[in-house]
Amino acid sequence: MSTAPLSSIVDALLLDLDGTVWSGQRAIPGAVDAISGSGLTAMFITNNASRGSGEVASLLRGIGLDVRPEQVVTSAQAAVALASQHAAAGDPVLVVGAESFAQLASESGFRVVSSADERPTVVLHGHNPSTGWRELSEAALAIRAGARYIASNVDTTLPSPRGLLVGNGSMVAAVTSATGVVPDVAGKPGPAMFVQAAERAGATRPLAVGDRLDTDIAGAVASDVPSLHVLTGVSGPWDLVAAPPALRPTYVAESLLEIGQPAERLAPGAQGGFTATARGHDISLGGGAEDATPIDALRTVLEVAWRGDGFTGEVVAASGAAERALQAWW
Structure with missing residues (x-):
């Protein structure tokens, strides 16, 4: 490194x-x-597919960043690009999501509909705080009738200053539960x-x-x-x-x-005077300089924990500094 x-x-x-x-x-x-x-x-x-790239760029400028719309890549853009592999220009597409998502689909040549009765070729599903039972039910009806199901993302939660809110993935899970269909995912x-x-x-x-x-x-x-x-x-x-x-x-x-x-320093490895040693299925964390930090301890442990396919044991403190670091991880 x-x-x-x-x-x-x-x-x-x-x-x-x-x-x-x-x-x-x-x-x-x-x-x-x-x-x-x-x-x-x-x-x-x-x-988050609830805003278009222009609106996101504007919000970023509002917090002090000089950002142009072309610097923003949204999962809605990725979802519409994926939809083009399954639907042609002029085909009906049902959009469950924000108005900006529907507008993006329309600008891409699709005919945006809101009812399963119009036999949409694709259902696009993105985050929108206003989405409710009616919208999810129309999506479920369309999917059961054969529409391709595409989700912008499946993040189950959405961070906020109050904590983790319900994310798009949780609403996608409701549609999957009702239809048995797992969507193609366009975003991360x-x-x-x-x-x-x-x-x-x-x-x-x-x-x-x-x-x-x-x-x-x-x-x-x-x-x-x-x-x-x-x-x-x-x-x-x-x-x-x-x-x-x-x-x-x-x-x-x-x-x-x-x-x-x-x-x-940012890569996994021993630092801050900490040592990490494999003890059977567990890791013993010891040492720790006076000015060592919890993230020093974390990077030290990661070097050992990541030697296999997945660590399932416990990290055990073998010093006072290690004990303080582990408590801070919570």
Whole structure:
């Protein structure tokens, strides 16, 4: 691993939004300064299909980032592109989601409908806080009648300042329960959005940044793109310790503020004076310098936990510093 700052060995940032850049459209502390100060082209990849790229760019400008619509890649865009593989221009498409999602489908040449009675070829399902029983039922009727089911994303939760809210994946699960049909998923963890964002940025060494292992990091791994996991959103330290290979990031940080840290420090490995030793199925965490931090302990443990296909044991503290670090992981 390089000892150079992480921001100096990549040429673009492929940034998740919810839980990484903002929470409920409130900037996560330090995120704006870190992105602006990195000197890197920033692309924003969001699984949230409730807003168009222009609206997302406007909201990002509102928190202090200079962002153009073409820097935003949404799962709605990916879903409409996927729909074009199953429906032709002029075909009826039922959209369960925000008005911007329906407008995007219409601009792509589809005839947007709201009733299963119009025999839609495809059902597009994206997040919309206003979605209710009627919309889900129309989707279920259309799918049972043979429509192709495409979800913009299947994130079960949505981060907010109040906690985790119901995400699109939870509403998709209701339709799947009613129909037995699992949708094609256009957004993360599929690779399409990462590839599209890197191409738009003209990047050859992009870095994906996210807070959720099963979407952000899994998508980066599937795209063969190095990734930075930040602990400002959904997936926490214990999720990382137990992560299988397909969900393991290249680097781990507390927040985007650490993007200027040496890449070697952000990668799993012994640091902060901590030691991690495999003891049967468990890991013994010992040592710890006076100024060591919980994330020093985490990266130390990850080096050992990730030697196999998935760690299922316990991390046992063997020093006072280790005990304090493990308590902080909660």
